[in-house]
Amino acid sequence: MAEPVFQRKAVVTSPQGLHARPAELLARLASSFESEIEIVRDNHRVDAKSILHVLTLGAGRGTELIVEARGSDAAAAAEALAKLVESDFSHDPMLSRDGSRASRGG
Amino acid sequence: MKLTAINGKGDGTTMKFVDFICRDAIQTSLEVDTKEDVIRAMARSLLSAGKASKDHFEGIVEAILKREELGSTGIGRGVAVPHTKHPSVNELVGAIAVSEEGVDFDSLDGEKVHLLFLLISPPDRPGDHLRALENISRQLRDETFCRFLKQSSTPDDVWQLLEEADNNQFAS
Numbered sequence: 001m002a003e004p005v006f007q008r009k010a011v012v013t014s015p016q017g018l019h020a021r022p023a024e025l026l027a028r029l030a031s032s033f034e035s036e037i038e039i040v041r042d043n044h045r046v047d048a049k050s051i052l053h054v055l056t057l058g059a060g061r062g063t064e065l066i067v068e069a070r071g072s073d074a075a076a077a078a079e080a081l082a083k084l085v086e087s088d089f090s091h092d093p094m095l096s097r098d099g100s101r102a103s104r105g106g
Numbered sequence: 107m108k109l110t111a112i113n114g115k116g117d118g119t120t121m122k123f124v125d126f127i128c129r130d131a132i133q134t135s136l137e138v139d140t141k142e143d144v145i146r147a148m149a150r151s152l153l154s155a156g157k158a159s160k161d162h163f164e165g166i167v168e169a170i171l172k173r174e175e176l177g178s179t180g181i182g183r184g185v186a187v188p189h190t191k192h193p194s195v196n197e198l199v200g201a202i203a204v205s206e207e208g209v210d211f212d213s214l215d216g217e218k219v220h221l222l223f224l225l226i227s228p229p230d231r232p233g234d235h236l237r238a239l240e241n242i243s244r245q246l247r248d249e250t251f252c253r254f255l256k257q258s259s260t261p262d263d264v265w266q267l268l269e270e271a272d273n274n275q276f277a278s
Contacts, residue, residue, distance in 0.1 A: 016232045019239060020187055024177050027214065051181040051214060056247060058240030060233060 003035075005070045006078040010085035017060035020051070022089040027051045029084055029093045035071025037081060048081060121237040123245075123268035126225070130155035131201035132261035144209050145170050145188050148201040148224040155201075158226065162194040166226060180213025184256065185246055187239060189225035198227040198234045204258055220256045221246075251276040 012018060018026070030037045030048035037048040041063060046053035048067070059065060065085055069077040084093050131151040138144045149167050152158040158166060169190035173179070180186040186209075201224045208218030223242050227235040246252045251271055258264045270276065 017236045019232070019236055020179050020181065020189065021177055023181070023239075024179075024214065052183055052185070052243045052246060055181065055239045055243035058236055058244075060236055 003070050003072070004074045005068065006074040007069075008067045008078040008082035010065050010067055010082035012059050012061055012063045012065065013086055014088050015061050017063070018054060018057060018085075020055065022084075023051045023054040025089055025093060026054050026081065026084060030077070030081060032094065033069070033071070033073050033077035033080075035069040035074045035077045037067065037069045037077050039081070039085075040066040040068060119237070121234070121241045122272040123241065124272055126198045126200045126234075126238050127202060127223075127268060128152060128155050128157050128199055129261070129265055131157060131199075132264045133202070134204045134258050134260055134264060136203045136205045137207070138205065138209060141174065141188075141209060141211055142167075142171060144203060144205065144222060145174075145224065148188070148203050148222060151201050151203075152199055152224070152226070157195070157199040159194050162192065166190060166192050166194070170224070174212075178212040178214065180211040180215075180217075180219050181243065182213065182215045182217070183246060183252055184208070184217050184220040185242075185252070186211045186213065186219040186222045187225065187242060188222065189227070189235070191229040191235070192226050193229055195226050195228055198225065198231065198238055200225045200238065202264055204256060204264065206256075221252070245271045245276060248276040 027049055038045050039048045041057045041059060046056055067078050067081045133151055136147060138147055146167055153163055169192060170188050173190050179188050203222045205220055208220050211219040225238055254267055
């Protein structure tokens, strides 16, 4: 049975890039979904549920990434992660995980 | 061949361990119980190595601890990267500590931390900090390198492993 796959493009906007704190927020948010989630930068593909892996992207401001989710909640996962990548990481997405109340992003 | 990114220039450049780890601030067989103890010991090693100023020592330790309150810098695989920006340094400086016992660091994966990289960077150089994290995480994905580092019993062993990693002897 083929599982749904969703891809979503996201550009890093935070001036600090995906440093340790954003990587932790991303990995925690990703871990709250059942789907397998990967983040892709050019040819480099990493597991979004691992802080260590997310850090290897070395994604600074302006870096274009693709979030790819595969599984039962793939659509919501790709959307939520892409939104977080594009945010300024100033608040914890896990606190607003129910519903789509997360920041309006400016 | 590209220059190293220590000057904070554009994307695509990489940073090596020898570009930011201070050889005299590597400690092995560290016997500490708490997160604060290990952070203090590592900051002190940078102080002794002349890479941090005595006047700012407490401020630096406090800033690192405050950063930990935001969320642990334990990144998994028994590794942590406590860090802060601080105006008293004019280049990125890093220390390493190895603890055989392990330190409870509230890591996301719940594992104790055995290998720590402490980083202090100038506030206006976010790119260097990001590239140092990228380098550390990329190299540590290699399980052999990670295990060898944790098993190192002297600072010289650690340094030799870092040099080998810089020469791409681990990363695929």
